[in-house]
Amino acid sequence: MTVKQKLFGMEIxxxxxxxxxxxxxxxMAEDRRESCRxxxxxxxxxxxxxxxxxxxxxxxxxxxxxxxxxxPLVWASRLLGRPLPERVPGSDLVPKFxxxxxxxxxxxxxxxxxxxxxxxxxxxxxxxxxxxxxKVVGVYSPPLGFEKDPDENELILGRVMLTQPDLVxxxxxxxxxxxxxxxxxxxxAAKAALCVGATIDFLAGEKRRAPHWMQxxxxxxxHRMLSEPRRLVKRYAKDAWVFPQLVVKQWLAPSRTWR
Ligand code: UDP
Numbered sequence: 035m036t037v038k039q040k041l042f043g044m045e046i047x048x049x050x051x052x053x054x055x056x057x058x059x060x061x062m063a064e065d066r067r068e069s070c071r072x073x074x075x076x077x078x079x080x081x082x083x084x085x086x087x088x089x090x091x092x093x094x095x096x097x098x099x100x101x102x103x104x105x106p107l108v109w110a111s112r113l114l115g116r117p118l119p120e121r122v123p124g125s126d127l128v129p130k131f132x133x134x135x136x137x138x139x140x141x142x143x144x145x146x147x148x149x150x151x152x153x154x155x156x157x158x159x160x161x162x163x164x165x166x167x168x169k170v171v172g173v174y175s176p177p178l179g180f181e182k183d184p185d186e187n188e189l190i191l192g193r194v195m196l197t198q199p200d201l202v203x204x205x206x207x208x209x210x211x212x213x214x215x216x217x218x219x220x221x222x223a224a225k226a227a228l229c230v231g232a233t234i235d236f237l238a239g240e241k242r243r244a245p246h247w248m249q250x251x252x253x254x255x256x257h258r259m260l261s262e263p264r265r266l267v268k269r270y271a272k273d274a275w276v277f278p279q280l281v282v283k284q285w286l287a288p289s290r291t292w293r
Contacts, residue, residue, distance in 0.1 A: 042280045046101070047099055049122065050119045058226065059138070062201070069219050070215075070224045071099075072096075072216070072229060073124075075103035076103055078255070078277045083209055090208075101127065103124055104123070113285070114288065124233055125243065132164070136166070139167065141167050141169065144170050144200070144202075146158060146173040147203065148206040150240075151175045157173075158173055171198070172196075172197035191218060198224075201226050202227040203230060208229070212229050
């Protein structure tokens with residue numbers, strides 16, 4: 035049984051990268067279940083959104099694994115006496131899991147859902163080149179607003195059913211990806227789905243990760259903000275204002291029952 039740390043209402047699994055990868059392998063070794071397991075990767079923005087977004091809270095309740103995506107969550111966990119071992123960002127988990135499939139000689143069937151048209155196909159080419167054991171069996175970039183269109187949802191679920199992947203990599207941005215997967219995991223014909231934001235863009239070389247020194251210093255968010263200022267400045271300003279308040283709240287009332 036994994037230890038779960040309750041932080042700002044979210045229950046986060048105290049797992050390191052190696053343990054998370056082992057867990058994914060154990061799921062892959064099982065037969066498909068009636069409902070597809072899914073993984074969410076909270077960062078500061080999720081912690082802030084979680085407080086007011088019932089859909090995101092519901093998605094977290096049903097998630098099979100909850101992994102801390104960012105350094106600030108890990109730092110806060112230690113400050114609050116509910117330590118997480120390390121950050122396990124989705125955008126590292128995916129390539130590391132693919133590399134481990136390659137090393138173990140285990141074939142993995144993957145469906146890439148999300149990112150702009152053409153990007154997932156480029157990611158698929160890069161994946162096949164780097165990790166030939168990983169077969170991208172389908173890609174789909176749903177149009178804007180797809181989540182409200184029953185026909186689009188049918189189409190996506192149909193494509194996944196047809197291609198029978200082991201894993202669906204979902205890159206639709208938060209909280210859309212978490213809400214969509216939570217809503218449809220009962221009909222998603224895969225063993226697991228990973229909600230991992232811009233990971234498909236990174237695999238395609240469409241967006242660049244922050245340099246390692248920035249990642250180590252815990253300022254990957256700064257790199258992202260500078261690369262997409264119009265979209266992200268407002269969001270990060272809100273997060274920078276609200277997140278410290280959440281830390282202080284939990285510090286002052288550690289046993290406070292969050293919704
Ligand atoms: N995206 C998408 N469909 C949507 C909204 C977003 O495919 O309706 C993709 C977008 O192209 C990008 C990713 O979702 O590849 C956004 O990931 P990011 O982690 O930047 O999103 P965030 O969670 O930070 O908003």
